[in-house]
């Protein structure tokens with residue numbers, strides 16, 4: 001193991017990364033709160049500012065993935081469609097099997113210039129996460145409790161709000177509604193059987209209501225559905241902790257562009273359409289497990305420098321006062337202040353470890369487990 005690789009695995013490096021992420025993130029949250037008075041005066045300007053602020057947080061994770069761990073997503077897609085990515089609004093439909101699928105998603109967004117503005121349909125619990133969840137409020141992320149009766153009104157309203165969004169955005173939908181586990185798969189295939197639908201091997205049965213409502217409310221705003229299928233070479237099971245430790249993964253992402261006009265307007269027909277899409281996606285995954293690649297040419301735009309510049313900028317800015325403080329502490333600090341500093345560092349590391357825990361599939365919710373769900 002080289003020295004650099006060894007360094008990436010040290011606790012000190014992790015502490016610096018976590019400190020930078022947490023403190024810069026909380027500062028950005030504070031700046032976002034400062035934009036509140038602007039919303040009633042100039043909503044579009046407030047939205048644009050929040051996109052930039054959001055970029056400043058999410059791009060740190062992109063830098064971590066691309067530059068720190070050296071992980072590069074390989075894109076399989078049609079070169080003609082590729083010209084349109086980033087130049088139109090889109091609904092992105094993605095499988096939900098991996099702990100770092102959101103990171104690969106952010107990389108995809110960054111490569112096509114829509115990272116700051118992109119959104120997803122997320123479970124309500126994520127909105128309470130410091131830094132990321134709080135940031136999402138200001139980016140008008142759509143949160144749901146996954147109980148249709150309770151979600152319907154706010155879901156539709158949040159989608160309608162996006163109709164005059166001033167920046168190009170992608171709206172990510174995990175139609176499976178939860179992450180893949182063997183138990184959830186078994187139960188959802190029982191539902192498939194009851195509904196007379198073909199069984200899926202690599203996906204949970206998609207829930208169709210959210211997709212239909214999103215398509216209906218974003219017609220005229222969104223130009224296409226991007227059907228995205230993600231997998232990792234060599235049966236890798238990537239984790240966020242692995243990325244922080246500098247481990248390089250090999251994700252492959254297959255993107256198909258489907259014009260929105262070809263998605264049926266009627267709810268029942270749209271549901272059939274989505275089930276068929278998931279059957280196709282399942283076949284792509286099956287082929288991938290046999291051949292190790294997706295169909296279509298490989299197109300990978302080069303990684304841009306901005307994510308790295310932003311990350312290094314924040315790190316330098318925040319390390320300087322920290323180093324000054326440490327020097328002061330060593331030279332003049334009382335036992336009490338030294339203990340307080342150790343407690344602060346421990347709190348940072350426990351806090352971030354808890355946030356990382358939210359990405360772990362073993363801590364996945366019980367959604368989709370009881371049959372009556």
Ligand SMILES: CC/C=C\C/C=C\C/C=C\C/C=C\C/C=C\C/C=C\CCC(=O)SCCNC(=O)CCNC(=O)[C@H](O)C(C)(C)COP(=O)(O)OP(=O)(O)OC[C@H]1O[C@@H](n2cnc3c(N)ncnc32)[C@H](O)[C@@H]1OP(=O)(O)O
Pocket residue numbers: 092094101102104105106108109118119120121122123126144146147148149151170171172173174175176177178187188191204205206207208209210211228230253368369371372373
């Ligand atoms: C590589 C990446 C590529 C691209 C990425 C691109 C862009 C990225 C852009 C932005 C990224 C920005 C941020 C992202 C970062 C991090 C966040 C990441 C992820 C967060 C995602 C989540 O939180 S997932 C959880 C939330 N999302 C969803 O739940 C969506 C899916 N669900 C729905 O759509 C549902 O329909 C619903 C929640 C809207 C409503 O659900 P409800 O259950 O109340 O009603 P339904 O009608 O849908 O369901 C009832 C029917 O379901 C049947 N049923 C029962 N049990 C099951 C079962 N186990 N499986 C399937 N179906 C089941 C039941 O029988 C009912 O059927 P009927 O026929 O009777 O209706």
Ligand SMILES: CCCCCCCCCCCCCCCCCC(=O)OC[C@@H](O)COP(=O)(O)O
Pocket residue numbers: 017018021060061064102123126129132174177178179352355356358359363364365366367
């Ligand atoms: C420089 C960057 C440093 C990074 C340091 C680490 C920071 C920690 C970042 C935490 C990021 C948290 C983003 C959470 C996104 C998790 C998305 C997700 O996967 O949600 C699960 C839901 O879809 C379904 O939930 P389940 O029903 O499976 O339960």
